[in-house]
Each structure stands twice: as C-alpha cells, then as structure tokens.
Amino acid sequence: MITMKDIHKAFGQNRVLRGVNLVVPKGKSMVIIGGSGTGKSILLKCILGLVNPDSGVITVAGEDVTHTDRDVLLSRFGMLFQGGALFDSLPVWHNVAFRLLRGKAALPRAEARAVAIEKLRRVGLKPDVADLFPAELSGGMQKRVGLARAIAAEPEIIFFDEPTTGLDPIMSGVINDLIREIVVEMGATAMTITHDMTSVRAIADEVAMLHDGIIQWTGPIGDMDASPDPYLQQFIHGRAKGPIEAVR
Amino acid sequence: MTTVLAPVAHLGRMTLAMLASLGRVALFAMLTISHLFRPPFYLKEFAQALMTIGYFSLPVVGMTALFTGGALALQIYAGGARFNAESVVPSIVAIGMTRELGPVLGGLMVAARVASSIAAEIGTMKVTEQIDALVTLSTHPMKYLTVPRVLAATLAVPVLVGVGDIIGIMGGYLVGITRLDFNSATFLRNTIEFLEAWDVGSGLVKGAVFGFVVALMGCYYGMNSERGAQGVGRATKSAVVAASVMILATNYILTELFFTS
Ligand SMILES: Nc1ncnc2c1ncn2[C@@H]1O[C@H](COP(=O)(O)OP(=O)(O)OP(=O)(O)O)[C@@H](O)[C@H]1O
Numbered sequence: 001m002i003t004m005k006d007i008h009k010a011f012g013q014n015r016v017l018r019g020v021n022l023v024v025p026k027g028k029s030m031v032i033i034g035g036s037g038t039g040k041s042i043l044l045k046c047i048l049g050l051v052n053p054d055s056g057v058i059t060v061a062g063e064d065v066t067h068t069d070r071d072v073l074l075s076r077f078g079m080l081f082q083g084g085a086l087f088d089s090l091p092v093w094h095n096v097a098f099r100l101l102r103g104k105a106a107l108p109r110a111e112a113r114a115v116a117i118e119k120l121r122r123v124g125l126k127p128d129v130a131d132l133f134p135a136e137l138s139g140g141m142q143k144r145v146g147l148a149r150a151i152a153a154e155p156e157i158i159f160f161d162e163p164t165t166g167l168d169p170i171m172s173g174v175i176n177d178l179i180r181e182i183v184v185e186m187g188a189t190a191m192t193i194t195h196d197m198t199s200v201r202a203i204a205d206e207v208a209m210l211h212d213g214i215i216q217w218t219g220p221i222g223d224m225d226a227s228p229d230p231y232l233q234q235f236i237h238g239r240a241k242g243p244i245e246a247v248r
Numbered sequence: 249m250t251t252v253l254a255p256v257a258h259l260g261r262m263t264l265a266m267l268a269s270l271g272r273v274a275l276f277a278m279l280t281i282s283h284l285f286r287p288p289f290y291l292k293e294f295a296q297a298l299m300t301i302g303y304f305s306l307p308v309v310g311m312t313a314l315f316t317g318g319a320l321a322l323q324i325y326a327g328g329a330r331f332n333a334e335s336v337v338p339s340i341v342a343i344g345m346t347r348e349l350g351p352v353l354g355g356l357m358v359a360a361r362v363a364s365s366i367a368a369e370i371g372t373m374k375v376t377e378q379i380d381a382l383v384t385l386s387t388h389p390m391k392y393l394t395v396p397r398v399l400a401a402t403l404a405v406p407v408l409v410g411v412g413d414i415i416g417i418m419g420g421y422l423v424g425i426t427r428l429d430f431n432s433a434t435f436l437r438n439t440i441e442f443l444e445a446w447d448v449g450s451g452l453v454k455g456a457v458f459g460f461v462v463a464l465m466g467c468y469y470g471m472n473s474e475r476g477a478q479g480v481g482r483a484t485k486s487a488v489v490a491a492s493v494m495i496l497a498t499n500y501i502l503t504e505l506f507f508t509s
C-alpha cells in the first residue's frame with residue numbers, strides 16, 4: 001500500500017503540488033488523470049525519491065520512504081518513464097534485462113536475454129528488435145521497450161507514465177490488457193498516468209484526478225461516471241467549457 | 249548610488265557563485281573518490297571508457313606533440329642563436345616537452361575531446377531521464393557513469409603524455425636534423441644525456457592529475473545539466489572551460505610543488 005499525506009512541491013514560483021493526499025491499496029490498479037502540466041509525473045517521481053517533496057509524508061507498505069534503504073525500496077519498483085528513458089548506448093535486450101544482469105540475484109547473460117525477449121513479446125515486439133539500439137526504433141516501439149523494462153524483474157509495484165500515448169489503437173488495447181494482467185495475475189500494485197479515457201476504463205480499479213495541485217476527486221472506477229464533480233465530468237467528457245480553464 | 253555600485257554587487261555575486269560551485273565540485277570529487285573503493289565495480293564500462301578516453305585520443309595528442317616539438321626546436325634555435333647557444337636545442341626540447349608542454353597541451357587536447365563528450369553524453373542522459381531510470385533500476389549513477397570515466401582518464405592520460413613526450417621529442421629531432429643541420433647522433437646524445445627521470449616522471453604525474461580533472465569536470469557538469477538542448481550545450485561548454493582552466497591552475501601548483509625547494 002502506498003500513502004501520500006499532504007505532499008507539497010514547488011519549482012520556484014510554480015507551486016505544482018499543494019497538499020496531495022492519496023492512498024493506493026495493495027494489489028490494486030490506480031489511474032491518475034489530470035490536465036497536462038498538473039504534476040502527475042512529478043507525483044510519481046516523489047514516491048520514487050527522484051524528486052524530493054518540500055513537505056509531506058510518503059509511505060510504502062507502512063514505511064516512510066525517506067527513512068528506508070532506497071536500494072531495497074527501489075528493487076520492489078518498476079517504472080515506465082513518460083519519455084521512455086531508454087539507455088541509448090545499450091541494445092534493446094540489454095535495456096530490458098538491465099536489472100536482471102546486476103545485483104545479488106543476477107542471471108547469466110543468456111538467461112537474462114531470454115527473459116528480455118519474452119517480455120518484448122508481451123509488449124508486442126518481435127525478437128529481432130532485441131539487438132537494435134533504441135535510436136533505431138519508432139517512438140511507440142521505444143515506449144513499449146520501456147514498458148518491457150519496467151516489468152522485466154516482475155516488481156511488486158509498477159508505475160506507468162502514459163503507457164499508451166503514441167501507440168495505435170490496437171497496440172493500446174494490447175498494452176491495456178497487459179497492465180490489467182500484471183495487476184490481476186501477478187498481484188502487483190500499479191499506478192498509471194494516462195489521458196486516454198479508454199485506457200482508464202480498461203485499466204483502473206481506482207481513479208484519482210489531480211487538479212490545481214490537489215486530488216480533486218478519487219474513487220472506484222464504477223463511481224466515476226455518476227460523480228457530480230464538475231471538474232471530473234469536464235475532464236472525462238473532454239469538454240472545452242467548464243471549471244477547468246483551457247489556458248493553464 | 250545603487251546604479252554606481254551595481255557592477256560591484258554583480259562582481260560580488262559572481263564571486264560568491266564561483267566559490268559555491270568550487271565547493272560543490274570539491275564535494276563531487278570526494279564522493280567520486282569514496283565510490284572508487286566501494287563495490288559494485290563496473291569493469292565493462294571502465295574498459296569502454298579506457299578505449300574512448302585513452303586509445304581514441306592518441307591521434308590528437310600525437311599530432312599536437314609532433315607539431316609542438318617541431319616548433320619548439322625552431323624557436324629555441326632562433327632564440328639560442330642570439331647568444332651562440334644553438335647546441336641547447338635538444339635538451340631544451342626534451343625538458344620542455346616532458347615537464348610542461350607534453351602534459352599541459354596533451355591535457356588541454358583531452359579536455360577539449362573528452363570533457364566535452366562526457367558532459368554531452370551524461371547531460372543528455374540527465375535531460376532524457378536516463379539518470380532517473382538508472383536510479384530506479386537500483387544502479388548508482390555515480391558508480392556506473394562517473395567512477396569508470398574518472399578512473400580511466402586518470403590512468404590513460406599519463407600514458408598519452410608519455411607517448412606525446414616521445415613523439416614531441418621526435419618532432420624536435422626531425423626538425424633539428426632536416427632544417428637546422430644538427431647531426432642525428434649528437435641530437436640524440438644531447439637529448440638523453442641531459443634528461444632526468446624526474447623530468448619525465450613529473451610530467452606523467454601531472455598527466456594523471458589532469459586526466460582526473462578532465463573526467464571529473466565532464467561528469468560534474470553533465471550530471472548538473474539543466475533541461476533541454478540548451479542545458480546540455482551549456483553543460484558541455486562549462487565542462488571544457490572549467491577543465492582547461494583547472495588544468496592550467498593545477499599545472500602551476502604542481503610545478504611549484506615539484507620544482508621549487
Ligand atoms: N525539473 C523541473 N524544474 C522546474 N519545473 C519543473 C520540473 N519538472 C517539472 N516541472 C514543472 O512541474 C509541472 C508539472 O510537471 P509534470 O511533468 O509533473 O506534469 P504532468 O502532469 O506529468 O504533465 P503531462 O501530462 O503533460 O506529462 C510543470 O508545470 C513543469 O513545468
């Protein structure tokens with residue numbers, strides 16, 4: 001279980017997070033929605049310790065993340081970055097197998113490569129991309145390699161930052177199914193950021209909407225459509241008019 | 249009054265900022281050294297860095313040394329002719345190359361080649377979140393990126409300096425026998441007779457320090473790169489400038505340490 005209590009984060013004058021409170025139950029899929037630039041990516045980075053919040057407490061499985069051994073903590077996490085963040089000096093398979101090749105439980109090279117190829121297959125990539133370099137792939141393919149890397153070590157907690165942006169509708173469907181499978185079959189806890197309402201409905205157990213630096217609305221996916229919250233309604237129906245200004 | 253003092257205030261702020269960044273660089277250097285001795289060690293990255301920093305710098309350093317040695321011979325000859333001391337050419341070329349010009353010019357060339365490429369590479373990794381990705385994959389960026397490069401440069405640059413010394417002296421020798429009518433055997437004898445081991449040794453020690461400085465600056469500015477292509481550009485420029493200035497400054501300090509007693 002991940003809990004966030006009163007998280008604040010500002011960049012100079014830009015007060016991005018202004019008191020975020022959120023609970024992500026273990027083994028559930030939480031989807032975060034919200035306008036561009038509202039701080040969704042920053043929120044995930046705060047949990048991972050890549051960005052230090054100005055104030056507030058984040059706990060993972062009851063332990064305060066600032067007081068636990070970061071290596072131990074991070075070994076339970078997988079993260080897909082919004083921009084893919086693939087290591088461009090390494091071939092695709094090595095990117096995917098990066099964690100498997102190091103640490104105490106390191107696998108032999110051939111075995112790690114086999115796992116990488118299997119993970120690539122799960123995100124809809126053929127074995128021949130394994131030996132290409134990230135720069136030789138299309139944007140959507142890079143995204144999927146990033147996804148394969150995030151799930152390669154079968155982490156307990158997985159963060160996906162916009163897993164389906166830049167993918168065609170069919171591939172989006174494949175990725176949505178994959179995320180669902182990971183949560184249901186492997187019992188992982190997932191936090192996914194997405195702008196795609198089809199993905200939200202396919203992936204989410206719970207939904208949280210970030211707006212103006214706070215969680216504007218949160219609840220089970222089943223309650224989303226019936227909620228009277230005007231911000232949420234404007235967002236899920238993609239209306240230009242409403243309480244959320246178009247220029248932010 | 250305030251407008252009159254504005255430049256002074258600006259100067260003061262710049263000085264403070266410079267001192268602060270000096271402190272940060274020193275911290276970064278100490279952190280790097282402390283990680284040097286703690287596992288895990290990344291041998292493959294180290295070997296790769298050795299290749300790119302050492303081996304691939306050979307042509308640049310070699311060319312620099314060759315032309316410098318040649319020009320040095322011409323200058324010393326012309327200068328020496330004023331008081332009939334043309335015969336000092338071989339030994340001055342040898343001492344000048346090994347003590348000063350070999351390490352300093354070699355270091356500066358490596359700074360241009362290596363500090364820039366390290367800063368650009370690590371800076372790009374930083375702005376494309378690859379450094380963040382490393383952290384989430386339980387890999388310490390300092391150990392994985394900085395330590396192999398700094399260690400490789402510290403070991404490789406002295407070797408480059410040694411090779412540069414030989415090529416530089418050869419440049420002087422070639423100019424000496426073809427353009428200045430030196431006898432080949434006399435030139436070589438003079439070179440060897442007056443050269444002491446510490447002339448060469450001090451240059452190699454300087455090379456090691458310069459290698460450390462160059463890679464450290466590349467890594468420091470890369471890791472602290474700001475966002476976007478502009479940020480990486482600035483990081484690259486700062487790395488080269490800082491590495492070059494620090495090479496010249498440490499060169500003075502080391503020369504003072506080694507040769508005044
Ligand atoms: N390193 C940084 N320095 C300064 N400002 C930053 C930094 N990172 C993010 N920001 C600011 O924080 C805000 C939130 O950024 P974030 O990337 O979290 O947005 P987001 O909700 O993920 O948006 P999108 O949906 O477009 O990805 C933005 O206004 C951005 O300008």
Ligand SMILES: [Mg+2]
Pocket residue numbers: 040041042082161
């Ligand atoms: Mg984002």
